[in-house]
Amino acid sequence: MLTSLADLPLKKQAGERVTVLTAYDYPTARLLDEAGIDLLLVGDSLGMVVLGLPDTTGVTLDMMLHHTAAVRRGVKRVPVISDLPFHTYDTPDQALANARRLIQAGADAVKLEGGVPFIPQVRSIIQAGIPFVGHIGMLPQSVVEEGGYKKKGKTPAQAEQLIADALALDAAGACAIVLESMVPDVATEITRQVKATTIGIGAGSGTDAQVLVTPDLIGSFPWFRPPFAKARADVASEIQRAVKEWMTEVTAKTAS
Numbered sequence: 001m002l003t004s005l006a007d008l009p010l011k012k013q014a015g016e017r018v019t020v021l022t023a024y025d026y027p028t029a030r031l032l033d034e035a036g037i038d039l040l041l042v043g044d045s046l047g048m049v050v051l052g053l054p055d056t057t058g059v060t061l062d063m064m065l066h067h068t069a070a071v072r073r074g075v076k077r078v079p080v081i082s083d084l085p086f087h088t089y090d091t092p093d094q095a096l097a098n099a100r101r102l103i104q105a106g107a108d109a110v111k112l113e114g115g116v117p118f119i120p121q122v123r124s125i126i127q128a129g130i131p132f133v134g135h136i137g138m139l140p141q142s143v144v145e146e147g148g149y150k151k152k153g154k155t156p157a158q159a160e161q162l163i164a165d166a167l168a169l170d171a172a173g174a175c176a177i178v179l180e181s182m183v184p185d186v187a188t189e190i191t192r193q194v195k196a197t198t199i200g201i202g203a204g205s206g207t208d209a210q211v212l213v214t215p216d217l218i219g220s221f222p223w224f225r226p227p228f229a230k231a232r233a234d235v236a237s238e239i240q241r242a243v244k245e246w247m248t249e250v251t252a253k254t255a256s
């Protein structure tokens, strides 16, 4: 059970895998903390799975601050990572100012999407002493400009670019790097080459850690689930079952 981001290198050295899940609210954060999860991510995926937006590009910093504070109140020990949303890190100064606000709201570390082109922003955050998590591969905030969600690292040129991005983030001092939707061999190679803890999602089993969007894992958002996410519960059906049972009893005048 991880209680500090500072323990990540020890875990990597020992070959002990790390578990990461998203949380957007107090009860989920508290349940996952009590269940022994290693790290929580207040992901901007909240735009889709909590707020009903079509993708993550409409998520604002205010939304992230609101949900980060709720998650903070729910945890006793687990470190909390929060996403910097789309266009909140266009310059190094903007990235640092917004990272500080997420930390103020209760995050222990911040994450942004991108590799080599965003190293000035990453350096600005890390030099201010804020723990930083990178995110490369399929970048959901780029879904509109890329015209869909596409797996990365299929061509040798793409694989080289991903490795260069990972090495640049590692050299800048990222404590962890999310590797999203990429060819498993590329994720495994990056994991071998970097000091940072790699956190895979749709990137095979060769990473140091795995992350999932919690509603995908528990089956509470049945309308969209990426192909790699296996639902291990059907919370959506359970909610509707309980609601229908109660409705039936109210209608029959047997429930108050």
Ligand SMILES: Nc1nc(=O)c2c([nH]1)NC[C@@H]1CN(c3ccc(C(=O)N[C@@H](CCC(=O)O)C(=O)O)cc3)CN21
Pocket (backbone or CB within 6 Å): 045, 048, 049, 056, 140, 149, 150, 151, 152, 181, 202, 212, 213, 215, 216, 221, 224, 225, 226, 227, 228, 229
């Ligand atoms: N519910 C949910 N779970 C997520 O993991 C998630 C979100 N929402 N919203 C934000 C992003 C979007 N994510 C996605 C979205 C689509 C694919 C997907 O369709 N993957 C295919 C693409 C294959 C290709 O065409 O290259 C795959 O087979 O992995 C993967 C992750 C991950 N994130």
Ligand SMILES: CC(C)C(=O)C(=O)O
Pocket (backbone or CB within 6 Å): 022, 041, 042, 043, 044, 045, 046, 083, 178, 180, 201, 211, 212, 213
């Ligand atoms: C899928 C994870 C890595 C994420 O960035 C999010 O939930 O927003």
Ligand SMILES: [Mg+2]
Pocket (backbone or CB within 6 Å): 043, 044, 045, 083, 140
């Ligand atoms: Mg995200």
